[in-house]
Structures are given as structure tokens and as C-alpha cells.
Amino acid sequence: xxxxxxxxxxxxxxxxxxxxxxxxxxxxxxxxxxxxxxxxxxxxxxxxxxxxxxxxxxxxxxxxxxxxxxxxxxxxxxxxxxxxxxxxxxxxxxxxxxxxxxxxxxxxxxxxxxxxxxxxxxxxxxxxxxxxxxxxxxxxxxxxxxxxxxxxxxxxxxxxxxxxxxxxxxxxxxxxxxxxxxxxxxxxxxxxxxxxxxxxxxxxxxxxxxxxxxxxxxxxxxxxxxxxxxxxxxxxxxxxxxxxxxxxxxxxxxxxxxxxxxxxxxxxxxxxxxxxxxxxxxxxxxxxxxxxxx
Numbered sequence: 001x002x003x004x005x006x007x008x009x010x011x012x013x014x015x016x017x018x019x020x021x022x023x024x025x026x027x028x029x030x031x032x033x034x035x036x037x038x039x040x041x042x043x044x045x046x047x048x049x050x051x052x053x054x055x056x057x058x059x060x061x062x063x064x065x066x067x068x069x070x071x072x073x074x075x076x077x078x079x080x081x082x083x084x085x086x087x088x089x090x091x092x093x094x095x096x097x098x099x100x101x102x103x104x105x106x107x108x109x110x111x112x113x114x115x116x117x118x119x120x121x122x123x124x125x126x127x128x129x130x131x132x133x134x135x136x137x138x139x140x141x142x143x144x145x146x147x148x149x150x151x152x153x154x155x156x157x158x159x160x161x162x163x164x165x166x167x168x169x170x171x172x173x174x175x176x177x178x179x180x181x182x183x184x185x186x187x188x189x190x191x192x193x194x195x196x197x198x199x200x201x202x203x204x205x206x207x208x209x210x211x212x213x214x215x216x217x218x219x220x221x222x223x224x225x226x227x228x229x230x231x232x233x234x235x236x237x238x239x240x241x242x243x244x245x246x247x248x249x250x251x252x253x254x255x256x257x258x259x260x261x262x263x264x265x266x267x268x269x270x271x272x273x274x275x276x277x278x279x280x281x282x283x284x285x286x287x288x289x290x291x292x293x294x
Contacts, residue, residue: 011083022161
């Protein structure tokens, strides 16, 4: 069975990555983008920062309004509470290693000197993302540290927790050196998109218009359309339709629930239109998906 992220109505990924005992979470054996429904993981955010190293293949990776084509050996850093998403490149395989960590892991405790001087000024929208290319000599020192972090997370040699923290501190130092001159500015686009996503997640079964979504985002209709596409890589209507399809999967798992009832329950006007949109995202019909699941 393919996976979907556990995301709440605001786009926040539920659960924690790491804990107070050791605030780092790494997937030891890698993740395959093809394991996700629609060969993509949805736009989301979380309070932990995230490193992603591409082990094989390619994928499109979006962080706020930037989209990168990441290839084998490349890596990307996404800051805490920054919206990000990923999708396959031409339906091809891509294996990647995600590593999540709490920024507080680096500073020790809130309002420490390290926190005030180096960590807090770079959090969130101050430095949304950093892409590191395998074919860029300037990125070689950063990628060396990223590969070291991944290796420590997989092998767990004696003292690996200390070595991992030291490596993450070195990496953060490189980010500090590369910080943008306007790092204190906070764009409003991400917050507007989060408000719209929250509204869609709550009211997806209702008839929604672009005016409704723009009003929730506190933007004009035209500015909302531009902002939503810039931060998610898709139109708001496309995002809404995709969420409706994903919500319908739970209902499709109940064999006695008619497809028409499923369609109406998640906001589609009829079974035929639902089937058309379902096939666009899932590559099959609702009935075929149900048969395969059962």
C-alpha cells in the first residue's frame, strides 16, 4: 500500500521527528518517492529542520517559492516551519535520505548565546532553504558534512550522537556564513498560503471558489493565485482537487460505499467527474483502485 503524509488542516505534519531524549530522526535505509500516492509527498511543514540527500535518481523538490531538480549526490536543507513538497521526475525512481532535527539541539537551550547569535536569526523564513549540488565545488564542504551525518545515522558507531551533533553544528556554521543580507525580513506569502490550505482542509467537501480562498488568505484574488502557485508549484484548485482525491481513499476502502457517495462526500459534483480527476492523480479509476486495495 502506498503512503500519504499525516498532515493536519494547516499543512502541519502530525507527530514529532525525534524526541527530548535525542531530537534527531533519520531514516536509515532511504525513502523511495514512488512509494507515495501520486509519486509525490504533499506540501507540508513541521517545527523541525530537515536535510535531504539524494541517494539515486532525481526528484523535483519545492521549498516555499523555490523548486529544485535534485539529482544523485545533491542535497537540500529546509528550515523549520518552511513549506516543502517533493515529486518524482517523469515517474522515475528516486531514493533519498531525510534527516530531521530540532534547531534547539544545536543551541542547547533557548536564549543561550549560540541561540541568540547563530540559530534564532536563521530560523524559518530568514533562510528557507539551501540547495547543495554535487557538481558545484563550493558546495563540496557542505555535502561532505551531509554525507557524514547520513553515515552516522545509518551505522551508529560508538559516540555517534556526539559526532552527529558536531557535524550538524559545522553544517549550520556554513549556513551562517551563507546567510542572506536581508535574513531578518519575513515574507507574508507562506503565511497566506498556510491560511488557505487550512481553510481547504476544513471545507474541502463544500463548494469553494477562488474568492473564498483569497479572502481567507487576506489577499486579492489575482495576488492569491500568483502567491499560491509560487509557494506550492500548483494552482489552488489543483491542490484542492488533489486533497479531495486523497480524502476519498479512506471511503473507497469500504467496499459497500458506492462511488457516487464517495464522490459527493469529498466535494465532487458527480461520479464521472470524480473518476476523471481520480485517474489524473492516481493513474487508475476509483473502482480499480478499490479492487487493488481489497
